[in-house]
Amino acid sequence: MARVFQKPKSMTSAHTHYCPGCTHGIVHRLIAETIDELGIQDRTVGIAPVGCAVLAYHYFDCDFQEAAHGRAPAMATGIKRVRPDLLVFTYQGDGDLASIGMGEIIHAANRGEKFTAIFVNNTVYGMTGGQMAPTTMPNQKTTTSPAGRDVTNCGMPIKIAELISALQTPAYVTRQTVIKPKYIIKAKKAIRKAFEYQMAGTCFSLVEIVSTCPTNWGKTPLESIKWTETDLLPYYQLGDCKTPDA
Amino acid sequence: MAKVLMKGNEAIGEAAIRAGCLNYFGYPITPQSEIAEYLSRRMPEVNGMFLQAESEVAASYMIFGASAAGERVFTTSSSPGISLMSEAISYCAAAQCPAVFVNIMRGGPGLGGILPSQGDYFQATKGGGHGDYHLLVMAPNSVQEAVEMVMKAFPLAEKYRNPVIILGDGLIGQMMEPVEFPDHLVSTPSDKSSWATSGMATRKSTQRNLVRSLFLVGNSLEDNNRCLKAKYDQMKKEEIQCADYNIDTDYEALIVSYGTMSRVCRTAIDILKKEGIEVGMIRPQTLFPYPDAIVQKAAWKPSCRVVTSMELSMGQMVEDVERVVQGRRPVTWFGIAGGIVPAPEEIVDEMKRVLHAHQS
Amino acid sequence: MQMDMMFTGFGGQGILMMGKIIALAALKEGKEVAWVPSYGPEMRGGTAYCTVVIGDEPIGSPIIQNPMNLVAMNQPSMEKFSQLVKPGGMILKNSSLVPVSSHRTDLTEYEIAANEIANDLGTVKVTNVVALGAFIECSGIFSLDLIRDILNQELSKKPALLDINLQAIERGKSACVSI
Numbered sequence: 001m002a003r004v005f006q007k008p009k010s011m012t013s014a015h016t017h018y019c020p021g022c023t024h025g026i027v028h029r030l031i032a033e034t035i036d037e038l039g040i041q042d043r044t045v046g047i048a049p050v051g052c053a054v055l056a057y058h059y060f061d062c063d064f065q066e067a068a069h070g071r072a073p074a075m076a077t078g079i080k081r082v083r084p085d086l087l088v089f090t091y092q093g094d095g096d097l098a099s100i101g102m103g104e105i106i107h108a109a110n111r112g113e114k115f116t117a118i119f120v121n122n123t124v125y126g127m128t129g130g131q132m133a134p135t136t137m138p139n140q141k142t143t144t145s146p147a148g149r150d151v152t153n154c155g156m157p158i159k160i161a162e163l164i165s166a167l168q169t170p171a172y173v174t175r176q177t178v179i180k181p182k183y184i185i186k187a188k189k190a191i192r193k194a195f196e197y198q199m200a201g202t203c204f205s206l207v208e209i210v211s212t213c214p215t216n217w218g219k220t221p222l223e224s225i226k227w228t229e230t231d232l233l234p235y236y237q238l239g240d241c242k243t244p245d246a
Numbered sequence: 247m248a249k250v251l252m253k254g255n256e257a258i259g260e261a262a263i264r265a266g267c268l269n270y271f272g273y274p275i276t277p278q279s280e281i282a283e284y285l286s287r288r289m290p291e292v293n294g295m296f297l298q299a300e301s302e303v304a305a306s307y308m309i310f311g312a313s314a315a316g317e318r319v320f321t322t323s324s325s326p327g328i329s330l331m332s333e334a335i336s337y338c339a340a341a342q343c344p345a346v347f348v349n350i351m352r353g354g355p356g357l358g359g360i361l362p363s364q365g366d367y368f369q370a371t372k373g374g375g376h377g378d379y380h381l382l383v384m385a386p387n388s389v390q391e392a393v394e395m396v397m398k399a400f401p402l403a404e405k406y407r408n409p410v411i412i413l414g415d416g417l418i419g420q421m422m423e424p425v426e427f428p429d430h431l432v433s434t435p436s437d438k439s440s441w442a443t444s445g446m447a448t449r450k451s452t453q454r455n456l457v458r459s460l461f462l463v464g465n466s467l468e469d470n471n472r473c474l475k476a477k478y479d480q481m482k483k484e485e486i487q488c489a490d491y492n493i494d495t496d497y498e499a500l501i502v503s504y505g506t507m508s509r510v511c512r513t514a515i516d517i518l519k520k521e522g523i524e525v526g527m528i529r530p531q532t533l534f535p536y537p538d539a540i541v542q543k544a545a546w547k548p549s550c551r552v553v554t555s556m557e558l559s560m561g562q563m564v565e566d567v568e569r570v571v572q573g574r575r576p577v578t579w580f581g582i583a584g585g586i587v588p589a590p591e592e593i594v595d596e597m598k599r600v601l602h603a604h605q606s
Numbered sequence: 607m608q609m610d611m612m613f614t615g616f617g618g619q620g621i622l623m624m625g626k627i628i629a630l631a632a633l634k635e636g637k638e639v640a641w642v643p644s645y646g647p648e649m650r651g652g653t654a655y656c657t658v659v660i661g662d663e664p665i666g667s668p669i670i671q672n673p674m675n676l677v678a679m680n681q682p683s684m685e686k687f688s689q690l691v692k693p694g695g696m697i698l699k700n701s702s703l704v705p706v707s708s709h710r711t712d713l714t715e716y717e718i719a720a721n722e723i724a725n726d727l728g729t730v731k732v733t734n735v736v737a738l739g740a741f742i743e744c745s746g747i748f749s750l751d752l753i754r755d756i757l758n759q760e761l762s763k764k765p766a767l768l769d770i771n772l773q774a775i776e777r778g779k780s781a782c783v784s785i
Contacts, residue, residue, distance in 0.1 A: 063443035078311025513666030
């Protein structure tokens with residue numbers, strides 16, 4: 001019988017620790033499939049963040065480093081500058097990249113470091129228990145904004161893809177989601193494009209992926225998908241924000 | 247090779263290159279910015295890599311990332327910058343990544359000043375960042391010694407898979423002295439294929455490597471910390487470096503001093519000798535591991551009535567001196583921490599005062 | 607034997623370079639030497655100074671608070687440093703910018719009209735080298751030939767500047783007067 005579906009070679013057989021309805025697993029798989037397709041497993045180095053994906057290296061079968069909170073882009077810079085031949089990606093959440101690590105991501109992008117940042121935006125700090133992030137929506141309730149995010153007090157949610165796109169250095173910056181098959185296909189293409197730009201030495205690339213966190217949102221997986229579509233996507237609009245040739 | 251006249255900062259940059267380290271990430275801060283300036287023009291000449299990071303925080307994580315990928319790397323900074331790097335230094339120690347840090351100390355705390363100081367002794371020898379770790383700490387007292395220590399630092403960092411820090415002060419960085427770069431200190435990078443994330447293809451392996459510092463399961467954190475402890479114990483056996491001065495006499499007092507301050511003390515000891523007063527000196531060249539046994543033996547010499555720790559700080563190393571002297575001799579401290587390097591005459595006066603206060 | 611000296615003036619007068627040339631000469635003679643600059647905000651147009659210690663043995667303290675020899679290239683440095691010179695020491699002042707004397711009777715004072723001579727040579731930029739010529743004359747520290755060698759070596763990449771610097775050192779040496 002023909003095998004029509006299997007685990008990507010670049011994934012281990014470990015079971016993930018992610019909650020039901022969380023989209024980290026899908027994003028992991030898309031990255032692993034891309035690594036397989038491009039045949040780069042043996043020269044890829046991933047960098048795990050601090051956040052829910054801190055243990056991502058249990059699931060990817062390639063070299064991995066574990067960063068301090070927010071510092072993955074600096075570590076990726078370190079690797080690429082001394083080993084430009086390696087394929088390097090950071091895997092970061094919104095607390096990690098958009099808050100404590102804002103300085104590192106902006107400057108890495110602005111220098112045009114030739115690595116790929118996979119930025120999973122689920123609008124909360126997941127691992128620490130659902131605290132407010134810079135990406136938390138107006139009036140969204142979190143454990144540190146129990147009455148909902150007050151934008152007069154905390155400002156509006158940061159649109160990272162647009163922010164990075166404002167830099168003058170050429171880059172590939174896109175926003176995707178993985179809440180439905182039609183989005184997953186596009187997200188996969190975007191991740192592949194980002195890696196291809198890196199392999200060609202073209203530019204820095206950042207793929208923001210609007211994701212779900214049913215546990216900390218207090219929603220079922222289905223409600224989470226629905227809320228993403230009705231509330232997140234109108235604000236975090238999908239599509240390419242910047243391409244290196246534009 | 248003929249000696250050349252070089253500023254300490256530039257000599258430190260050149261020493262790293264001669265030692266075979268062609269990767270530098272850094273961030274400017276007085277009084278060590280000349281290191282980055284020098285390397286920004288020198289690295290391209292040797293096909294090396296120079297990058298000015300956006301902050302000391304970023305620079306130190308670039309060091310961590312590059313080291314974890316298996317390459318020789320180093321960075322330099324001064325006290326407030328080292329505070330910012332201390333987080334990454336803790337991660338490097340935990341993940342057992344070799345790297346060389348240079349701290350050209352300036353006065354603190356806070357923004358402090360830009361003049362010479364030894365106020366980071368505690369930071370370098372007792373921690374700095376969080377958690378159970380140590381750095382191998384070397385403290386030069388001349389430009390030549392700074393060169394040699396930088397060159398030795400790389401193989402030592404690799405031997406122990408642990409960060410090494412060179413603790414200089416503003417004077418070592420700013421001063422020009424004749425230097426040579428000894429050929430015998432040139433070293434080849436060690437084989438890192440068993441642990442570095444250099445890419446599986448690079449090391450012709452199908453086994454991935456992980457560089458991490460999070461140990462959640464069972465006794466894994468305890469095991470890692472015991473592994474680190476074993477390395478620090480080995481350093482104490484194998485890496486102590488120490489110099490002495492006027493130690494073969496029946497000295498009445500012993501000075502313990504390191505770095506720039508030890509040079510002032512040397513001149514003071516010469517002056518005292520002319521006046522008929524013998525004072526010996528132990529100069530730790532490694533501050534961690536500390537030369538416990540050597541300081542103790544010198545302090546306990548029958549002729550020695552008192553031991554004085556001479557520092558450009560408000561009394562930091564004196565705690566180690568007290569620890570090893572174990573109360574068998576009075577231990578005093580003399581220090582200046584406002585950025586002023588004292589004149590030898592001030593040391594002379596202090597030693598006379600101390601000897602008078604501790605009559606036989 | 608150890609010898610120490612302090613070169614003082616304002617930032618931009620080439621004070622640090624004067625010390626460096628002496629330090630290079632010491633190195634060439636096989637001596638031990640330490641050159642220590644003032645650094646930091648003082649570099650930005652304020653008072654600048656450097657000390658040079660030369661000896662046959664490794665240099666102990668490179669910090670000299672009371673030098674045997676002082677070169678004062680401007681009046682504020684004369685005022686600030688002349689009282690620090692050790693008794694029996696020597697002061698060389700740039701009389702172009704330092705009209706006052708140290709009022710010290712326990713040392714020897716020399717002067718050189720360094721700015722005028724440099725202007726006469728065509729550029730004020732060699733003022734420091736003129737004064738350096740005067741310093742080797744009144745201190746007797748190194749031969750003119752040795753300093754010429756150092757200038758040749760340091761200016762090998764800027765041959766256009768070499769000639770005027772060599773003239774400057776000689777004019778300074780011959781124009782130095784005791785007061």
